[in-house]
Amino acid sequence: MEPHPPPTLLGPLFGLADAARLLDDRARLQGMLDFEAALARAEAAVGVIPAAAAGPIAAKAKAELFDLAALAAATAQAGNPAIPMVKQLTAKVAADDTLAARYVHWGATSQDAMDTGLVLQLRAYLDLIEADLVRLEAALAELARRHRGTLMVGRTWLQQALPLTFGLKAAGWLDAVSRHRTRLRELRPRLLVLQLGGAVGTLASLGGRGLEVTTALAQELGLAAPDLPWHGSRDRVAELATWLGLLTGTLGKMARDWSLLMQTELGEVLEPAGEGKGGSSTMPHKRNPVAAAVVLAAATRAPGLVATLLAGMVQEHERGLGGWHAEWEALPELALLAAGALRHTALTMEGLEVDPAAMRAGLATTRGLIMAEAVQMALGARLGRQEAHGLMERAAKQAVAEGQDLGEVLRRMPEVAAELSGPELDRLLDPAGYTGSTEAFIDRALATRQAGS
C-alpha cells in the first residue's frame, strides 16, 4: 500500500494537512477510481454492461493498489493521468476477470473521470472548509460579544481617526466571513455535478442510453446530473476559484489588521503563543506574527491563481488545449492555500490575546485630537459644518504645534467657549461617549450570524 505523499517542506506551513489529504495525488487518483467504480455499477444497474462486471472493477478501484510514480511517468507520455489510470485499472481487473476488464471506463472519456474525480475531492474539501468557516464565525462572534465595549482607536489611511470598540472590529470581520458562507451554499449545487459526456459530450458511445446512465451514475455518487456535459464550460470550477479568492481576500484583510495591531509600538493584540511559534533566530524577545505572514502570503498568491483559472476558461471546442490543463495543479494549490489561511485565521481568532489596556493607551496618543470630530459635530450643529471644520483645523494645528492637549487649546478659544461649556467639552472629549451605533451594529451582525447558522 502506498500512503499519501509525504508533506513538502513548506506544505505544513502554508497548507493544511487535513486539506492536503483531500487534494494530493493519491486523492486525485482515488477520485478518478471512485468514478470508474461507480460508472461500472451504474452501467451494470441499467444493463449497459453485464451485471457481473461491476464488482471486479470496483474491487480494483483503490488508489493503494496503484503505483503513483509509474502513473506519473505514463502521464507525461499520455498527456493526462486518466489514460494510464484506465490502462492500469484494466490490467488489474483483467488479472482476475477478463470479461469485466472489457467494461472498464465503458463509454467515458478521460475528462469524465478527471472532472468527476475532482468534484468528488472538492465535495469533501468543501465540508472541511465549511466546518472551519463555522469555527471562525464562532470565534469572531465570541470576540464581538466579549469586546463589545473594549474601547480602541479606529484608524483610516493608517492614521488614528476616531474611537470604536474591538467588538465592532470583530463584528465587521464576522459580517464578511458570514457572507462567504452564504456564497458557498449557493455555489455548491453548481459545482457538485457529475461529468459524463464521452469524447465530445454526446455520450454517443452509450447509444441511446446516455441519459439513463447519467442519472444512475449521479445517484450512485450523490452528485447532481447536469443538463448536459460541461467539458468546455469551466465556470463551475472557476467559480470555486473565485470564491476561494474572495475568502482569502477577507482573511488577508483580517491578517493585515491583526499584524498591524501587533506592531511593537501598538501591541493591542498578540497571536496566540505556541511552542517555538514565531521565535526569531536572533531576536529572542519578539513574537513574530507567523499566522499573519502565512495568511498574507496566501492573499498575495490567491489573486494570481484565480486569474489563472479565469484565463483558462477560454477553451477550444468540445475539449480544449492548455486551458483545461492549467487547472489541474492551480486549483488544488489555491484550495490548499485558502484552507491553510482559513485554519490559521480561525486558530488565531480563537486564541487571540487582546490587550484592552494597550488599546486604551492608544486612545491617548494624539492628546485628544482623535476626539476633534466629536467637538466639531457639536460646534457644527450650531455654526455649520464648514465653519466648525475651520475652527477645529485651527485648534488641531495649534495643539500639534504647541504639544498640548486639544482640550486645553479648545478651552482657551473664545469661539468655542461661546458655544460649549467646560463639562460639555469634557464629555465630548471622552472616547467612551463617542461610539455612535457601535453596539447596535454589533448586535445586528450577531443576529444575522445566529439566523444563518
Added chain:
Amino acid sequence: MEPHPPPTLLGPLFGLADAARLLDDRARLQGMLDFEAALARAEAAVGVIPAAAAGPIAAKAKAELFDLAALAAATAQAGNPAIPMVKQLTAKVAADDTLAARYVHWGATSQDAMDTGLVLQLRAYLDLIEADLVRLEAALAELARRHRGTLMVGRTWLQQALPLTFGLKAAGWLDAVSRHRTRLRELRPRLLVLQLGGAVGTLASLGGRGLEVTTALAQELGLAAPDLPWHGSRDRVAELATWLGLLTGTLGKMARDWSLLMQTELGEVLEPAGEGKGGSSTMPHKRNPVAAAVVLAAATRAPGLVATLLAGMVQEHERGLGGWHAEWEALPELALLAAGALRHTALTMEGLEVDPAAMRAGLATTRGLIMAEAVQMALGARLGRQEAHGLMERAAKQAVAEGQDLGEVLRRMPEVAAELSGPELDRLLDPAGYTGSTEAFIDRALATRQAGS
C-alpha cells in the same frame, strides 16, 4: 451643462456606449450627488437636520452643475473626489441658502458617498447587463433549436473527434450563460447595499441616531441597509468583479470557438456582416472576426483586473490605503469590458451565419476516421474495450498510411468482418447515427432556460 465625456478612441470598440454612460466620470459624480441628496432628505425626515435643508441641497446635487476638470484637479490634491465634491456642493448650496449649506454631507465620510454612489451606478449597470444576458440566452436558445440536427464535427485538442450537432454546441454555451444569470440574481442583494458609517464606521457623528438615518436613507435610495458599514470589507464589490471575470471567461470561450470555426479552412460560421465591419486594409476578401477579437481581448484582460480587485481587498483597519484606491478605475474598466464583450457576443449570436454544408463537408475530412469510435464501441461490446481499441488503432494507422477511407480498410480486416456485416459497418460509419444523447441534452438545456426566464 457639461455632457458625458466624449468616447475614447478605443472605447466604442471594446466598451459599450450604454454602459459607458453609466460608468463614466459624470455618472460617478452623479452617483455621489444622489447619495448627498438622499442623505439630506433622510436626515431631514428623521429630524437630524432641519427639514428645510434637504430641498436646497438636493437642488444642487446635479452633475451638470459641476466642473469636472476642476474636480479632477482638486481630487489630485485631496486624495479622493468626494472631498472636493462636498466642498463644491456646499458652496453651491451656500450661494442660495447658507443654513442648508451647513448640513451638506452631514455625519458622512468620503467613502460613504463614493461607495454608495458606486452601488447606485452598478444597480443601473446590472439592469443593462441582465437585459443583454437575456438577449444572449434567447439568441442561443434559437440557435440550439434551429440547429438541433445540423451535423458537424466535434473537436478535442484541436483535432477532429466525433460528430455532434451545432445545436448541441449552442446549448452548451446557453447552459453556461444561464448559470451566470443565476449567479447575478444571487449576488445582487449582497451588492446593492447602502454604505453609511462615518469616519470609522460607528456613525458617531450622528449620535445615537445612526441606525435610524441608515434605515431612512436605504429606503430613500431603494438599497438594502447593511448590518454594519462595510468600508473595509470589500467582498461585496470584489464579488461583482469575480462574476464579471467568470462571465467574460465564458464569452471568451465562445469567441474562441466561433473564431476557430470561422477559419478560412473551416468556414463553418461567419460573424454577421456589417458596413465596413472586419474589412482588412490589404486583403479585400477577408471577413475578419472583429467581434471575436474584441471578446477575446476582454477575456485576456479580465483575469488581471479581477486579480487587482482581489488583491485590493487586503485593506488596513477601518479604511485602508491603496487597496480601496485600486478599485476606483479597475472596477469600471472591467465592467465596461464585460459589457462590451457581452453585447458583441449577443449581436454575433443573433446574426451568426451558419453554413451547414461546410459543417457537413468537415465530417468528411478524415475519410471516416472520426467514426472510429462508433465502430470500436460496437466491436468492444463483443471483444472488449482494449482489444477493440487495438484493432481500431491498427485500422486507423493503415487508413492514414494508405490514404484510404476507414470503411474500406475495415471491410478488408477479417477480425472486423467476423463481427460486423457490411450494412452494420455502413450504419456505424454514418455520422448521423452516432450523436448519442445530443437531442436530449439540447432539450434539457432549453427546458432549464425556459424555467429560469
Added chain:
Amino acid sequence: MEPHPPPTLLGPLFGLADAARLLDDRARLQGMLDFEAALARAEAAVGVIPAAAAGPIAAKAKAELFDLAALAAATAQAGNPAIPMVKQLTAKVAADDTLAARYVHWGATSQDAMDTGLVLQLRAYLDLIEADLVRLEAALAELARRHRGTLMVGRTWLQQALPLTFGLKAAGWLDAVSRHRTRLRELRPRLLVLQLGGAVGTLASLGGRGLEVTTALAQELGLAAPDLPWHGSRDRVAELATWLGLLTGTLGKMARDWSLLMQTELGEVLEPAGEGKGGSSTMPHKRNPVAAAVVLAAATRAPGLVATLLAGMVQEHERGLGGWHAEWEALPELALLAAGALRHTALTMEGLEVDPAAMRAGLATTRGLIMAEAVQMALGARLGRQEAHGLMERAAKQAVAEGQDLGEVLRRMPEVAAELSGPELDRLLDPAGYTGSTEAFIDRALATRQAGS
C-alpha cells in the same frame, strides 16, 4: 484643432499629466501619423513611390486635423484605429493631391502603423520616466547622505528588531531604483525598433525592396531596424510592461515603508505638506498619506496589468486575434500608472519631513529589548550561540513580564554578570554602537549611483 482630451476625474490623482499627453488618444493618433509621414518620405527617397507624394502626405499627417470621435466610431466597425486613420488621411491628401493620395500607407499594414506609432510614443515616455528616475535617485542619495547617522529602529515582521539609520533605509531604496535604470538602458534598444512587415511580415507589397524601405524608414524615425517584422512576437512590448511592473513594485515597497513610518503612533516621517493635500473631511488634525495611497494603488494594479500583457503574448500565426488587442489599452494604462507613482514618489522623497527625535524615541519603545542581539552576540562569543540565545530569551521574557528595562534584568543575572561588566553592558545596550556596516553600505550605494549617473 482638437486639443488633447481633457483629464479624467481620477487621472490627475493616479496618473501624471506629462505622461498622459504622451499616451492619450491624440498622441496615439499622432504616433500613427508620424509613421505614415515618415513611410512616405522613406519610400519617396528610395524611389518606391513618386518623390512628389511624400510632401502632401506629411502635410496632412497631423492629429489636430482629425476628428477623434469619428475615428472612434469607425474604429468600432473596422476593428482597429489604423484602418479609418488611413482612410481619413487618404481623403485629406486627396483633397489637395489625388496622385499623392494613391501612396498613403503604401505597402504597409495596420499593425505597422500602430506598433511603430506606439514605439514612438514610448520613446518620448521613456525619456520622461528616465528623467524622473534620475530625480528620484538624487532625492534618495541626498536622504542617504543627510541621514547616514540618523538612528532609528529597524523592523522585521512588523516588529521592532535592531537599530539602523534612516540613511541606510534610503540607500536601500536607492540601490533598487538604480537597478531599474540599468534595466531601462538595456531594454531600450529592444523596444525602440521599427515595425514594418505588411500583411504577413514578408513586405511582399514592396516587391524586392522591403529591406531598403525598412532601412530608410528606420533612419527617418531614428529607430532601429529589426532583423524581421515582429507582429506576432510581443516580447519587446511585454518586456516594457514587466519593467514597469518591477519599477512599480519597488515604488510600492517604498510607499508601504513611508506610510507605516507615518502612522500616528510612529510619526517618524511625514509626506510633504501642500495646500489641501491629504486633508480629511472629518478629521482636521490628520495628514493623510495621499502619495502613499496613490503609489500603493498603482502597485496593487500593476501586477494584473503585467499579467495581461504576458497573457496576451500568445498570439496566433502572423497576426493574432485578441492578444494583440488586449495590449492597446492595458499598456498605456500601466505606463501612466507607473509614471504617476514615480512622480509621487520622487516628490515625496524630495520633500519628506524626517523627524529624528521621533526615530530616537522609537528606539526606546522596547526598553532595551531591541538591543538583545548585541548582548547575545557578545555572550555568544563566550558561551556559544545556542546558550546565549537561551539566556537572552529568559531575560527578555522576564523584562516583559516585570515591565522592566532589559539592562536592569541583565545586570541581575549572575550568568551575565560573570561574562560582562557594567560598562560593557552599557555599551552593548547603546543603539549607536550597534549599527555594524551601516555607513559602509551607504557609501557603496552612493558610489555605485555616482558611477552610474
Added chain:
Amino acid sequence: MEPHPPPTLLGPLFGLADAARLLDDRARLQGMLDFEAALARAEAAVGVIPAAAAGPIAAKAKAELFDLAALAAATAQAGNPAIPMVKQLTAKVAADDTLAARYVHWGATSQDAMDTGLVLQLRAYLDLIEADLVRLEAALAELARRHRGTLMVGRTWLQQALPLTFGLKAAGWLDAVSRHRTRLRELRPRLLVLQLGGAVGTLASLGGRGLEVTTALAQELGLAAPDLPWHGSRDRVAELATWLGLLTGTLGKMARDWSLLMQTELGEVLEPAGEGKGGSSTMPHKRNPVAAAVVLAAATRAPGLVATLLAGMVQEHERGLGGWHAEWEALPELALLAAGALRHTALTMEGLEVDPAAMRAGLATTRGLIMAEAVQMALGARLGRQEAHGLMERAAKQAVAEGQDLGEVLRRMPEVAAELSGPELDRLLDPAGYTGSTEAFIDRALATRQAGS
C-alpha cells in the same frame, strides 16, 4: 540518506525532471546548507570565528543528513525553514564538536540563508535553462534554413492572408527566443548576488567586519557581493520571474501556432511521435498535441505567477510579512513550469514533422483570393491604392459568390484587363512570386543568432 522527493503525479508532464532536482525541497535545503558551510569557511578565513570551526560545520551541511519531514513540521511552527535547519545543523555539529557548534550561522539571519540558498539553486537552474535555449535556437535555425523556401499560407485574424515560407515562421520564433537569451545574460549579474545582512541588514552582529565577511563569502560561493543587503528589495528575484513570464509567453505563442497548424483540417505540421504519446483513450487515429497542451498550460499559468511575485514586492521595512513568504513556492513553481515548457518546445522543434505538401495545398484553399493583394498592389501602382482596393473587393466578392477562381473573375473584368496582361496576371497569382523579403529576413535572423552564440 534521503533521496530527492518522488515526482508528483503531474510533475513529469508539466515540469522537467532535471529542473525539478534543482528546485525541489532537498535542493532548497542544500542551498541553505551550502550557505552555512561557506559562511563558516569565510568567517574562519577572516578570523571572525575560530579556524577549527569551519570544517565540522561544513561536514554536517549535507541535505542527506537531514529529516525533511521533521524540518517541514518545525517550519510550520517557526515560520520559515531556516530556523529549524539551523537548529538541526547546530545539533549535528555539536554531537561531534561542541565548540564548532557555537559558530553555526554566526551573525546571519534566516533570510540570509534562504535568499543565498535560492540564488545558488537558481544559478544551476539558469545554466540548465540556457542550455535548453541554445538547443531550441539550434533547432529553430535548422528549421529556418531547411524551410527557407517551403511555401505556406500566412494567416492573420485566423484568416488566410498571404503566402510566406515556413522558414520565415521559424526565423520569427528564433528571433524572439534569441532576445530572451540576451535578457538572461543581462539579468544574471543582478540575480547571482550574495545575501548577507543579519537581522536588519546592518551586519551589526559581525561588529565592524561585515564587509570583510561579505567579500570572503561572496568569493567562496562564486557570487557577486551586493552594495548592501537586499532583504526588502525583491527586484532581483522578481526580475527573474518576469523573464520566465516573457519566455513562457513566447513559447506559448509558438505552441499556439503549431497546435493550430496541427489541426486536422490543416495538418501542416505534427508534433514528433513517441511511444504512447498523445494517444486518445477513445479515438485511435488522433495525434494529440500533448506538447502544445503542456506549453499552453504553462503560458496560461505563468502570468498569474509573475503577478504574484510582483505583488509580493511590496514588503514592509527591513524584512516583510507575507510578501516574501509568497515567493517561496511561487518562484520555483514558475521556474519549473518554464523549464518544462522550454524542453517540450525544444523537443518539438527538433522532431517537428513538417508537411510541405499540406502547406502547398493550403495555398489553394481560397482559389486565389490570398493573392488578391499582389494583384491589388500592381493595380494600385497604376490606379491608386483606394481604387485598386475597391476593384479587388468587388472581384473577391464575386469569386466567393460564384465559387470561382479569383484569376478567372479578374480575367473577365475589363478594368483589370486594361492594366494587366494574362501572363502578368498569372505571375501575380503565383504564391512563389509574392514572398517579398522573406529570404532576406531569414538571413538576418540567422546572422544575428550566429553572432550571438
